[in-house]
Amino acid sequence: MKTKEFQKVLQEKNIDACILFNTSNNKKDYNATYFSGLDLELFFVVIPKKKKPFVIVSNLEIGRAKKISKLPVIGFEKDLFKLLKKKIGNVNSLGVNFKNVSLFESKLLKKEICKKLVDVSDGLKELRETKTxxxxxxxxxxxxxxxxxxxxxxxxxxxxxxxxxxxxxxxxxxxxxxxxxxxxxxxxxxxxxxxxxxxxxxxxxxxxxxxxxxxxxxxxxxxxxxxxxxxxxxxxxxxxxxxxxxxxxxxxxxxxxxxxxxxxxxxxxxxxxxxxxxxxxxxxxxxxxxxxxxxxxxxxxxxxxxxxxxxxxxxxxxxxxxxxxxxxxxxxxxxxxxxxxxxxxxxxx
Known part of the structure; x- marks a missing residue:
């Protein structure tokens, strides 16, 4: 999909990386599916502004995820945010889809990964409106x-x-x-x-x-x-x-x-x-x-x-x-x- 185009948006807005995720079947971010090809109950898509994007899923889903997604897939069993922090690295700003993130999730992201969250919802909407x-x-x-x-x-x-x-x-x-x-x-x-x-x-x-x-x-x-x-x-x-x-x-x-x-x-x-x-x-x-x-x-x-x-x-x-x-x-x-x-x-x- 339009991964490179979205990375250009991140670069223009000086956003170091973007994180998109599903936390349950009742709370989906279809943008995560758009970039990864996955439709799982719990998974994370990380899109750095320059490096190759990747997916983090539960070890229980890693086999299925690797068959479906074209992105590199990393499994986790515990210490999810420790793994996310390690893979994302030190960033000054993190893109988030505010239209899909709860207040609790925002606080958690600020505490564990990056204090500065930037809303990228409009950029995602505009990107997906025209089809490849x-x-x-x-x-x-x-x-x-x-x-x-x-x-x-x-x-x-x-x-x-x-x-x-x-x-x-x-x-x-x-x-x-x-x-x-x-x-x-x-x-x-x-x-x-x-x-x-x-x-x-x-x-x-x-x-x-x-x-x-x-x-x-x-x-x-x-x-x-x-x-x-x-x-x-x-x-x-x-x-x-x-x-x-x-x-x-x-x-x-x-x-x-x-x-x-x-x-x-x-x-x-x-x-x-x-x-x-x-x-x-x-x-x-x-x-x-x-x-x-x-x-x-x-x-x-x-x-x-x-x-x-x-x-x-x-x-x-x-x-x-x-x-x-x-x-x-x-x-x-x-x-x-x-x-x-x-x-x-x-x-x-």
């Missing part, structure tokens, strides 16, 4: 698997009776291919779809629009796609409503260009849909399912080459129906590339 070709390829692979899952789900629809049945089938198909769902798979049928994001229910699939929102995680990177199908026979008005949303979504994709404000892109959908669009047009996508850039009405971000994000306008009428169409897109030097390829024609089942 390697990152784009991984997400594109995840999107391709997602297309396969959607196709397989439609083929097997007659065997699925409840929203939970559909969710479990999709999750199972992802795992059969050796990957993991990127997040909790959303299956909302009938009036359930009017809430936007609603957990799949253990109840019979309802007639009407049905939202399928799911993603695939590969090598810590995520895809995220939504397709809306119809259970039963849609009326002429329902077909028109769906096709109108499809046109709006495509207009948004066609409008993407470098230096455009994301708020202006969001407004293309919002001025056509109005109050029935109850969420942002999209979100950045990468190691986190929701990360920078901000793709919403209040965004101050402008579109850059390498920005990878979702475009997912929706129409929601409370307690009646919901429709959403979502694609993963990336702006390249050659233009906009859509990574999710599944058909957006209204499928009836």
């Amino acid at each position: 070709n390697e990152e784009i390829k991984i997400i594109e692979k995840a999107a391709k698997v997602g297309d396969e899952i959607f196709s397989e789900t439609i083929k097997n629809w007659k065997n699925l009776k409840t929203e939970i049945d559909v969710k479990l089938f999709m999750d199972s198909e992802i795992r059969k291919r050796g990957f993991e769902p990127a997040f909790e798979t959303v299956v909302n049928s009938g009036s359930n779809a009017s809430h936007g994001h609603f957990s799949a229910q253990d109840e019979r699939l309802k007639k009407g629009f049905c939202i399928l929102d799911f993603g695939v995680k590969i090598d810590n990177y995520n895809s995220d796609m939504t397709r809306t199908i119809y259970i039963g026979n849609p009326s002429k008005k329902e077909i028109e409503t769906y096709n109108n949303l499809k046109i709006i979504q495509q207009k948004c994709i066609d409008s993407i260009k470098e230096c455009m404000k994301f708020s202006d892109l969001d407004n293309i959908a919002r001025k056509s849909i109005g109050k029935e669009l109850i969420h942002a047009l999209g979100h950045g996508l990468g190691i986190e399912v929701h990360e920078g850039p901000n793709v919403g009405p209040s965004s101050k971000d402008k579109i850059k080459i390498g920005h990878l994000f979702t475009v997912e306008p929706g129409i929601y009428v409370k307690d009646k129906f919901g429709i959403r169409i979502e694609d993963d897109v990336v702006l390249t030097k050659k233009g906009v590339k859509v990574l999710t390829k599944s058909s957006k024609e209204l499928i009836t089942v």
Whole structure:
């Protein structure tokens, strides 16, 4: 990943080294995963401003860590901070992601390693917002698997009776291919779809629009796609409503260009849909399912080459129906590339 670029940031700000870490499965710093390729409960990534970065993990995890990470891996059994101090050395300033570090952890770092802590959270955010070709390829692979899952789900629809049945089938198909769902798979049928994001229910699939929102995680990177199908026979008005949303979504994709404000892109959908669009047009996508850039009405971000994000306008009428169409897109030097390829024609089942 962009290790050398981040080291340049450290050098420019005269920060001797940076430490990033996970302390539990409930408290993750995805920046540690970004630089190391690891997703462990407890590990530390140290990035000196000039020397090669390294990882410190529990001896229990060292075998797995060495297989996965491209960085040198050091194991610890006890005296963790003594080891950290020894490997980091004497430093005058230490970069820390303040958005992920508790007050207790800050005090501990100041006491054991370096008295001067410098916040590097903004630099990390900006660095990760634009994707490298390697990152784009991984997400594109995840999107391709997602297309396969959607196709397989439609083929097997007659065997699925409840929203939970559909969710479990999709999750199972992802795992059969050796990957993991990127997040909790959303299956909302009938009036359930009017809430936007609603957990799949253990109840019979309802007639009407049905939202399928799911993603695939590969090598810590995520895809995220939504397709809306119809259970039963849609009326002429329902077909028109769906096709109108499809046109709006495509207009948004066609409008993407470098230096455009994301708020202006969001407004293309919002001025056509109005109050029935109850969420942002999209979100950045990468190691986190929701990360920078901000793709919403209040965004101050402008579109850059390498920005990878979702475009997912929706129409929601409370307690009646919901429709959403979502694609993963990336702006390249050659233009906009859509990574999710599944058909957006209204499928009836």
